[in-house]
Amino acid sequence: MNLEKGLASKYIYITFVIATYWIVSILTVFVNKALLSSKAVDLDAPLFVTWFQCIVSVTICITLRKVSQWFPRYIEIADGSPFRKDILKKVLPLSLLFTGMIATNNLCLKHVGVAFYYVGRSLTTVFNVVFTYILLGQKTSFKCIICCAVIIAGFWLGVDQEQVAGSLSVLGTFFGVLGSLLLSLYSIRVKQTLPAVNDDIWLLSYYNNVYSIVIFIPLMLINGEQTIVYNYDKLEHPFFWGAMTIGGLFGFAIGYFTALQIKVTSPLTHNVSGTAKACAQTVLATYWFNEEKSFLWWMSNIVVLTASAFYARIRQLDLSKEYKIETQQFKV
Incomplete structure (x- = not known):
């Protein structure tokens, strides 16, 4: 009975984490879209926006650490320094992926x-299969490879329909594919890096954002954003900094719940969850922005989602079969 209750509590907790990830992730996308493209903000400095969000995240981490020292009975957060040489060596590779992502x-x-x-970043599962084989040496079944091929076909159909509608951004699509690649690498690396911080999500988020603040500085300078920000006419407006702070709060939240979802599930489950979440996000976006899409455009979304769902199911069965074989060998 106690075992059943324990399993039920575990599944409830995992469901809560995934649901919270969905809500926070969808809100983060809409908030960031407003910061990056809306006429109300009108600031052509995407790296600066992202850099400021990292500063907000670090501020939150430091504040929570102080609160935990004042009220240890109610909140407990581990203390750690991102400037330790051993921590820097172990976490910096992940932080580079985090910054790029x-x-x-x-x-x-x-x-x-x-x-x-959603479609622009739908190749995450495909890259996850590729890098799982290259980095971890884990092979994928032929059925899973077929699913990946279908996902790629759905992606190209979506790109084609964007081009037909005259709304295709080649640069945006390129960054979407690159983002999918980096997310796959990040998901795999998180599992390998968490032991270095005692499996503490807060510390990992803190270290990632501290290192990202430094990494973003040369990137912003190369992109020439210092001039754009200096000449920005709303730099002294409270509305601008309020919107930027809200974006930073969501940026911290999505970083935390992304790592937490990977921790309580797996990189594969995280990627599939992200794909399914993006489908709901797409429907909300077309309604919110009052966009009309063609039948083939919607088909591209359905193809990617269906193939991703089949992939997840096949991988689940494969892993279950592998576990049974290992268990039987152990008994023998």
């Missing part, structure tokens, strides 16, 4: 609509 995500979102953002 959030930068390309925002660059993609700046150039494409929220509705197409």
Whole structure:
């Protein structure tokens, strides 16, 4: 009975994490789209926006650490320094992926609509299969490879329909594909890096954002954003900084719940969850922005989602079969 209750509590917790990830992720996309492309903000400096969000995240981490020291009975957060040489060596590779991931995500979102953002970043599962084989040496079944081929076909159909509609952004699509690639690498690397921070999501988020603040500085300078920000006419407006802070709060939340979802499930489950979430996000975006899409455009979304769902099911069965074989060998 206690075992059943424990399993039920575990599944409830996992469901809560996934649902929260969905809500936070969808809201983050809409908030970032407003910051990056809306006329109300009108600031052509996507890397600066992302950099400021990292600053907000670090501020939140430091504040929560102080609160935990004042009220240890109610909140407990581990103490850690991102400037330790051993931590820097272990976490920096992940932080480079983290920086690239959030930068390309925002660059993609700046150039494409929220509705197409899903298809533009739908190759994450495909890249996950490729890098799982290259980096971890894990082979994938032929059925899974077929699913990946269908996902690629759905992606190209979506790109084609964007071009037919005259709304295709080649640059936005490029950043979407690059973002998918970096997300796959990040998902795999998170599992390998968490033990270095005692499986503490808060510390990992703190370290990632501290390192990203530094990494973004040369990127912003190369992109010439310092001049754009200096000449920005709304730099002293409270509305602008309020909107930027809200974006930073969501940026911190999505970073935390992304890592937490990977921790309580797996990189594969996280990628599939992200794909399914993006489908709901697409429907909301077409309704919110009052966009009309063609039948083939919707088919591209359905193809990607269906293939991703089949892939998840096949992988689940494959892993279950592998587990049974290993268990039987252990008994023998």
